[in-house]
Amino acid sequence: MKFITSWIASLICLLTLAASPPAHSSPAPGLLDLYAHRAWTAAQGAPAQIQAITQTPDGWLWISTPTGLYRFDGVRFERHDAVNGHALRSSIVLPLHTAPDGTLWVGYRFGGASAFLGNRVRHYGADQGFPPGATHSFTVAPDGVTWVTTAAGLAWLDSRQDRWVRVGPEADFAPGATIWQVLFDRAGTQWVSTSRKVYYRRAGQARFQVASPANIALSSLAAAPDGTVWVSNGRDANYRLSTSAAAATAPPPKPELPGSGMWFDRAGTMWLLSETHVARVAPGSKAGDPRQQLAHDRGLSGMHPQTFYEDRDGTIWIGTVAGLDQFRPNRVAPLPPAADNLAPVVTPALAPGADGLVWLSDDNHSWLTGRDGVRHGPAGPAFWSSARGRDGRLWLGGWGGIWRAGDPQRTLITAPALAGQNDVRVDALAEDASGALWAACLNQPLQRHVPGSGRWDAPYPGLPQARIMALLSDSKNRLWVGYQGGRVALIENDTVRLVDAGDGQGIGNVQTIVERHGQVWVAGERGVARFVETVPGQRMTGAGHSSGARLETLRLADGRELRGVSGLLSTAAGDLWLRTHDGVVRIAAEQVQAFVRDRGAAPVPAELLGSEDGVSGNVQPTGPFPAIVAASDGVLWVSGTGGAMLLTPSAIRRETMPPAVDIRAVSSDGQARTPVSPLALPTGTNNLHITYTAQGLAAPQRTRFRYRLQGVDDGWQDAGDRREAFYTNLQPGAYRFQVIAANRDGVWNTAGATLDITIPPTFVQTLWFKALCALALLAAVALAWRWRLAQMARLIEARQLERLHERERIARALHDTFLQEAQGTVLMMHTAMAQIPPSLPARAAMERGIGYIEKAMIEGRDEVMGLRSSARADESLDAALQRYGERLAAGLPPGFRMHVRGTPRQLAPLVKDEVFAIGREAIWNAFRHAEASEIELDLVYTPGGLTLLVSDNGKGIPPDALTRAENGHWGLVGMRERAANIGATLEVGNREGGGTSLRLTLPRQYGAR
Structure with a gap:
């Protein structure tokens, strides 16, 4: 049985076929197909009963409520009692308006207004001629004059005298009722709504006239792109205004449209608000389409949507009694209609030269289709693979064989007869320069259809036996074969080379091979690589590996993995677009050039369009492939399990302004500090917690931050989307905290926000204390040294005393023994000498001996004296x-x-x-x-x-x-x-x-x- 199962993912191929007359058209996509919706309620911190919304030039969204003025960055709602450091006159605010010069106007429920511009503020009240009563609206006229409406007056601001000038009976304006709003249409006519009638005066006129209808409850005004001016009663009716006078006795007119309010966005689309829902009415469409509505029970933040605002990026903001809703235009939109007449799994294939038409296939049929969803010509059979022939015509492959796209006869080239298979499906297809068709069938060798013979053969039996996933015949008449398992075969002049698909784990199962600008790209389930001929001219016969070729893997700068790359194309501008599991990835032309020039040495920045941008569904890993093509009108067709999607690169609205950055709060030691620069923290502080934010209303999760604390960090710290920084073990000193941010399109605010911080030292951290410690240490060393010297002195003294005592002992011993004995000997010798006659020689000898002994005694006595000479x-x-x-x-x-x-x-x-x-x-x-x-x-x-x-x-x-x-x-x-x-x-x-x-x-x- 010939069918394509419902789990097949999208296939994108190149086609060429002229368009046939349109067959039928389809309704437009629904509201949530075109816009990404998000709601904030009290659970997410949103205020209730939002009454006015505006955006200042720095990108912040300001919201007025009965409980105060709030600022919103896309993540947090912050209540403010001051603007740029200037206090509000009252926390009960009503209208908000941002003038062309950037002035933020704030009106108060109990009268008066304030104008904030930069670091200046001007408050207006009765002394400045401001009309009495609750302030209702501000409007800037085409000539730059600011108008205000209050419960009891209409006035304009004389900027030269800085006073308000009231408008009254002199201009035939005496409503005797509450005045709501001033509006200038594109012809310059001024419209003023009151609770009973609407007044108007044309450009150049001095007096007002009453518009029709009149004498009914009215409130807000809206100007359509066609010049029509509408007025709402604020409850359930919208009327088309007319400059023809209404008869006083005429019955109340019947409202043309329901709803409590009407607005028009910059694209001219009408938005209707009612008690229960929001409705979008595109130009040329009729109101009442349920697919263009969003009610409270389907995700709207609350009942009674009452405030409308379109910001500078085209995002629609609607305030309800319970919260805030965002409708952000998707960058990727579903093919109209997303689910009415196409299966959820489709196979787009390009038809160049056919006014942007493509072939789409589900599991039963195929159609030639335009971006408006209109089908052209009769339905054909379902296809699985496609390839552009050398003559520019398109080949389609599916169950049973191959045929020409758009051929009314559908001449079929029967698929090769394979053993064990009764019905064969062509999974991949290519045509070489000789006109031979190459086909891959499930788990079968590569097949070739020889032109003119009608025969199929398998000329390269030595090729890998794995499943063939992709085929490409390039401009050099080389045949590329991509396999399951991450291998690529290159066939040139009957020579086969095998190339491993990338380093490390490689790119996994090959899913598509594309040639663009002479470069061959191979994509698979784990990434993308570029084929590089490292040794030109080197070849290997048979099916061996090639040492002269390799694949350079593409790496992303943010570390994100390129998972499941099922489609790859390069636009005329040189951008590389990839269909992945995560969505659609864009790599800018200059980054692609840098990757080729640097031989893949550095990661490249990339942009991801995911589910928040309108990319729905996924692509099955088994095909059909590829899943993204560029039509002749530049529109990219993306396939997914949710149906076909359209992406127009030139129409993507980029955020060119860098996001405003603000330091929200600072705390240390668990105590909150006012983040005003310079900030002096308490003595002894050693930790710091800083929270910061940046305006990122469209996609706050894609806002990227970098910060540094000068004096601690050597360079910028990449915080990703984290909005807080922590520091511990800080020393006393002066620091500067800097934070910068980039929006979702990579535009950086390099000035960012700064905060100068000082941490005074405690006494023990001061230089005085350190000097005292040094002195104390020196004193301790000196004392220790003196103690050691005293200890050594005592030891020396003890040894000296011992020495002296020993000398005295020796002296006593010599005196008591040697000298006494010597003295006794001398006395005995004197006695003996007296008995010797003088004439005998012995007496002379005796006298000499006694002299020697006496001399020795004298010397001994001197020595004894020396021994005892110490004090x-x-x-x-x-x-x-x-x-x-x-x-x-x-x-x-x-x-x-x-x-x-x-x-x-x-x-x-x-x-x-x-x-x-x-x-x-x-x-x-x-x-x-x-x-x-x-x-x-x-x-x-x-x-x-x-x-x-x-x-x-x-x-x-x-x-x-x-x-x-x-x-x-x-x-x-x-x-x-x-x-x-x-x-x-x-x-x-x-x-x-x-x-x-x-x-x-x-x-x-x-x-x-």
């Missing part, structure tokens, strides 16, 4: 020296005087002992050798150290004695050694006028204890 431990240096000098002066002729200057201080024991030894030796030498009458000792204590000066008025020192020891009497060498041992300097010399001086200088650091 006592409990005696100061000056006391010890004075005691020693006075003791010598008591038995010897010279006089001795001692002077102590400065404040005496205690010396280390070893130092004290060495200084005493040097002073003792100097005093002793002066007494023994100087032949002086006066000896003086000066001991001077200064902050820099200690000076010991011993001087006399004797005979002086021989010059040669200053550099040598003379029989041990002067001991200069020993004194110098002692001085060097304690870090002191010793100076010895003769005084002018006679005498000797010895000066010992000891720096303080060497003598301190």
Whole structure:
């Protein structure tokens, strides 16, 4: 049985067939086919009873409600009691209007208005001539004059005097009723609606006239593109206004259209609001089509839609009593109609030169169809594959064989007879330069139909045995064969080369192969790659792998995977369009060129059109392929399980203005901070949470953010669509937070928003504290050093005391033993010598021996004196020296005087002992050798150290004695050694006028204890 099952995905191929006369037409797509709808209610934070909507030049949407003024960025509703830092006069606002110069007008329920422009504000009330009563509307006339209506007046703003001028009886305007709205039609006629009648005056006239109908309840006005002006009663009727006077006694006219309000968008489409629903009426259509309506029970945010606004991007906003609704024009629209006369799965194939017509096929029939959904000519059989012949005509393949598209005779080339298959379907098709047809059938080898012979053969049995998914005969007469499993065979001059489809996991099962501008692209279930001949001219015979060819995989800059690429085309502009599981992907021509130039080294930016752009359904992974083609009029036909869709690249309305960026809130340590720059945070703050936003009304989920905190971040942080930033472990200092954003079309606001932040240090974080800590550390080190020195001094002192005690012990031992024994021996020798006559030689020898012993005793006594020459431990240096000098002066002729200057201080024991030894030796030498009458000792204590000066008025020192020891009497060498041992300097010399001086200088650091 010949059929195409209902799960087949779209196939797009190139066709060529002239159009036949139209057969019949179809109704237009429904409201939700053309517009993406979204509703916000209280559950999503939307305010209720929306009364007015406007958009300021920076892109923010402003909404007035009885509870206040709100700003909307596409994600969050924020209530504002001020605009640009200037407070509103009242939170109960009514009309909103954005003037051409960017001024935001806000009217109040209890009278008056405010005008906000940049950082300036102007408030208007009775003192400025503003009419009394609740403010109802603002309108800017073609000449730039601003008009206002209130419950009790109509006025215009005299900008030179900045005052409002009331309009009244002098202009035949005395309604005696509430004044609602001012409207200027395209002819320049001014219309004013009141609760009882509508007034008008033509351009250049000074007085108003009453329009028909009159004497009925009226409210809002609307001007149609054809010049017709409509008025609504605000409940259930819309009337066409006329400038012909109505008879006072005429019965109330019958409304021409139902509804509580009427508006026209920039495309001239009428929008009707009623108590329960919103309806769209396209030009040339009639009201009442249920497919053009959206009611509360089908997703409208609430009952009583009462406010209409079209923003700068063509998005329609409607306010209800319960929330806000958005109708955003789809960039991809379904083929009219989406479900009336076509199966949900279709197969489009291009017919170039046929005024943008394509062939569409479902599982039973095919039609030549235009973008308006009109079918041309009789229906043909269903097809699965297609290929353009060398003569420009179209071949179609399906169950049973191959035939020419549009051939009324339908001459069939019977499909090849394959073993085990009674009915064969042609899944892929191509025609080479010789006119041979190449066909792929399910799980069968590649088949060739030889021209003129009517025979089929399989000339390349060595090809892979996998399922063939795609065929292409390129401009170089090469045949490309794409297989399940990600392999590609290239046949050229009867030589076969096999190329793995990409690196790593590759592109998966090959689903389409396309040649464009000399480039061959291969697409599959895991991605897209470009064929590259790495070694031109190198070939491999048979079915071997080619080392001279490879496929460069295309990678996207945002990291998104290209999954299920079932269609690929390149437009005349050079853009690359892909049909994927996620939707339709566009890669701009310059990015394609960069990819080819850089040999695929870097990822490329891309644009995704998904379900939010009107792309519906999916494509089955088994075909038919491809699923996207470009018609001769530039319209792209996209296939999916939801039917055929149309995309006109040149008609896509791009968002050229960068999105406004705003820092919403700042918090630290769980406390909210006002995000006003510069922001000083409390002392000790170490964390930061910043929320930011950007105007992205059409597709807020596609708004992209980057931020950085100067002083912390080295570069920009890519936040994707995340609208908050977190920082921890912050140090005190000055920071600057910057955030930038891009809209869904990649237009960046590089200025973004900034916030200067300072975090004061705590006391322990200040430089003073750190300096104090450094000083404390140094003091601690110094104290430790002094403690260590004191400890070493105590150890040295203990060792010195031990040394002194040992010297005293040795001295006592020598005195009590050696000297006593020697003295006894001398006495015995004197006794014995007395018994020897003087004339005997023995007596002389005895006398010499006694002399030697006495000399040894004297030297021993001197040594014992040296051992015991140290000052006592409990005696100061000056006391010890004075005691020693006075003791010598008591038995010897010279006089001795001692002077102590400065404040005496205690010396280390070893130092004290060495200084005493040097002073003792100097005093002793002066007494023994100087032949002086006066000896003086000066001991001077200064902050820099200690000076010991011993001087006399004797005979002086021989010059040669200053550099040598003379029989041990002067001991200069020993004194110098002692001085060097304690870090002191010793100076010895003769005084002018006679005498000797010895000066010992000891720096303080060497003598301190």
